[in-house]
Amino acid sequence: MASKKPTPDYLNLPFEIHYARMNTLGYELVHKPGKPPKKIKDYKVIEVTQGRVYDVTFRCDDPSSGELISVMRCDLDEFIPDWLEMISDDDGLEIKSSRRSKFRIEKNVIQIDEDDEDDYEDYEYGDMSATYYQAEGFTADYLIVDADGSRLKIDLQGYKLDAKNNRVGKAPVVTYTDDQADEMDVDSRDEYDILIEVGSWLNS
Numbered sequence: 001m002a003s004k005k006p007t008p009d010y011l012n013l014p015f016e017i018h019y020a021r022m023n024t025l026g027y028e029l030v031h032k033p034g035k036p037p038k039k040i041k042d043y044k045v046i047e048v049t050q051g052r053v054y055d056v057t058f059r060c061d062d063p064s065s066g067e068l069i070s071v072m073r074c075d076l077d078e079f080i081p082d083w084l085e086m087i088s089d090d091d092g093l094e095i096k097s098s099r100r101s102k103f104r105i106e107k108n109v110i111q112i113d114e115d116d117e118d119d120y121e122d123y124e125y126g127d128m129s130a131t132y133y134q135a136e137g138f139t140a141d142y143l144i145v146d147a148d149g150s151r152l153k154i155d156l157q158g159y160k161l162d163a164k165n166n167r168v169g170k171a172p173v174v175t176y177t178d179d180q181a182d183e184m185d186v187d188s189r190d191e192y193d194i195l196i197e198v199g200s201w202l203n204s
Contacts, residue, residue: 010174011068014077016059016144017084023134024051024093025079025191027110027125027198029065030100036126042200045120047100048112054092056133058084059147066184069176071143072156073136075094076135077188078162086133093131109192110199125159141165 026049030039037043060067060083067083070076080086100120102113142161145152152163158172 008149008199010145010152011066011176011180012064013145013149014059014061015063015068015071016057016147017071017140018055018057018072018142018144019138020141021052021054022056022138023196024053024090024131025049025134026051026095026129026131028129029202030123033122033124036124040128043126043202044102045100045123046103046110046112046202047098047125049095049098051093051095053090053094054089055088055145057088058064058133059087060084061084065186066180067186068143068145068174069184070186071140072158072174072176073181074090074156075184075186075188077127078134078136078190079194080133080135081187081189083186090131105199105203106202108199109195110202123129130201132189134189 026047028047028049029043029044030036030045030047058080060071062083100123101116102118104111104113139155142165143154143156145154152173153165154172154174155161155165155167157173160168160173162168
């Protein structure tokens with residue numbers, strides 16, 4: 001009799017997470033027409049955009065610190081952390097609003113002048129931009145665990161899903177213990193973290 005194939009250690013294998021839609025927050029430097037600054041520090045105006053993107057997938061290559069558990073527990077905080085890499089395109093990105101304002105950097109944190117009413121419509125885009133994806137308020141449609149092998153599709157409770165995202169079976173196929181959840185050591189990302197990140201690369 002052939003031996004039963006061992007169950008993959010899903011919690012420690014690469015996985016993917018898919019969203020049907022989510023919001024975005026973008027930052028892009030702009031400059032006077034035909035006069036791009038030679039240094040990042042010389043930029044004075046930034047465009048902040050808010051948008052929505054559809055059918056996006058992120059991947060985690062190394063979930064050894066509890067990343068899959070964090071996702072299944074919906075512990076991603078406000079924005080997708082950097083240990084999840086976007087592997088789909090964002091051709092479906094729709095910008096809902098944008099604003100150009102002067103900014104300054106204080107202790108590596110970007111401070112945007114919300115009262116700036118100058119007209120920067122003719123300003124041109126510079127060499128630096130960043131887009132962040134908002135997880136808060138949105139629920140992932142499904143996960144793909146063992147992403148380089150069996151590519152098992154599950155929901156956030158660990159139940160196997162079929163092609164139409166209906167549950168298959170009466171018990172979850174991916175589980176974790178309370179002790180494993182307590183041992184998680186993963187970073188999250190909120191809006192203040194983003195202000196620090198943007199401020200850091202503008203001050204580099």
